[in-house]
Amino acid sequence: MLLVIDVGNTNIVLGVYDGDRLLYDWRIATDKDKTSDEYGLLLKQIFSYHNLCFKDVEDVIISSVVPTLMYTLDATIKRYIGHDPLIIGPGVKTGMNIKYDNPKEVGADRIVNAVAGYEKYGGPLIIVDFGTAITFCAISKNGDYLGGAIAPGIKISSEALFMRTAKLPKVELVEPERVICKNTVSSIQAGLVYGYRGLVDYIIEKMINELKPEGKVKNIVATGGFASLLASESKYINRIDKLLTLEGLKIIYKRNKNSSSL
Structure with missing residues (x-):
């Protein structure tokens, strides 16, 4: 399974894919004060409710517009799921040419949306x-x-x-x-x-x-x-x-x- 995580200023949206099929998706409040253990236990509760196991997660990918949360979530994924997450940013292959004055200024969520939108439509x-x-x-x-x-x-x-x-x-x-x-x-x-x-x-x-x-x-x-x-x-x-x-x-x-x- 692939765990995908989109970190926004108000909500964190998560989903689990089995191949191309989205099994479940969830929306939780973004809380900059939560620790990595608190996020880990919350994620464990969500998985347990749907009879999912961390050991079945093969990879994790994250996009975020909240830099202050990235260390916390990175630590959560490494400790509780046992993987180094792929984080959207410089060096990640998107397949899209960014015609912005400074491509680094474009929010990760905007690039991710654009990639999916062009692929689908x-x-x-x-x-x-x-x-x-x-x-x-x-x-x-x-x-x-x-x-x-x-x-x-x-x-x-x-x-x-x-x-x-x-x-x-x-x-x-x-x-x-x-x-x-x-x-x-x-x-x-x-x-x-x-x-x-x-x-x-x-x-x-x-x-x-x-x-x-x-x-x-x-x-x-x-x-x-x-x-x-x-x-x-x-x-x-x-x-x-x-x-x-x-x-x-x-x-x-x-x-x-x-x-x-x-």
Whole structure:
């Protein structure tokens, strides 16, 4: 089995693959204060619940946008599973040319998403990841990573509104019935949900125009924890693939395993 781990600022998403088949996937809260033993015991509880064994894990691959957690998770994997994990970063073969001013600045999750997106849907392609931040990534018809845009995520904006105002409450992130609302909670929900949908569609529209030299963009893919809430009513997004990052990790693992065996 292959254990794939994507470390985000808010959640850690894990999955176990048997060959190309995803057996299970889980989402746990990212906690920078947890020790390697705490993560190890949590992972053991998850595995035991599904009758999985650490000894059946043949390899582990990790992508992370939280550098401070990498030492902890690396120690967790080595101690509890007994493997040196493959960590997405310089020297790892992705099979994708990064056309960024400084390729090292691109988040590992964005590269992993791009690899999976191009492999599954071809290019030119736009990927929108609705996580702690909302990232927009453009991939060329030949599979080059062209760049993109980053905006604060809807949860960040919701918490900032609560923290920076005296009377506005913290609200559940759900879609209200209408935009013209008659109470404060629904009004905030309308501003956040409908406002972010407008933000997303406007940026996608601009990206489609800039990608015209690459040809028609047939697929615009959404992923991430808030994809279902924000992408379902988009004028442009035509696919929601919430497991895209896990697929990308599996693909990159295979590319590195095959190249190392040559």
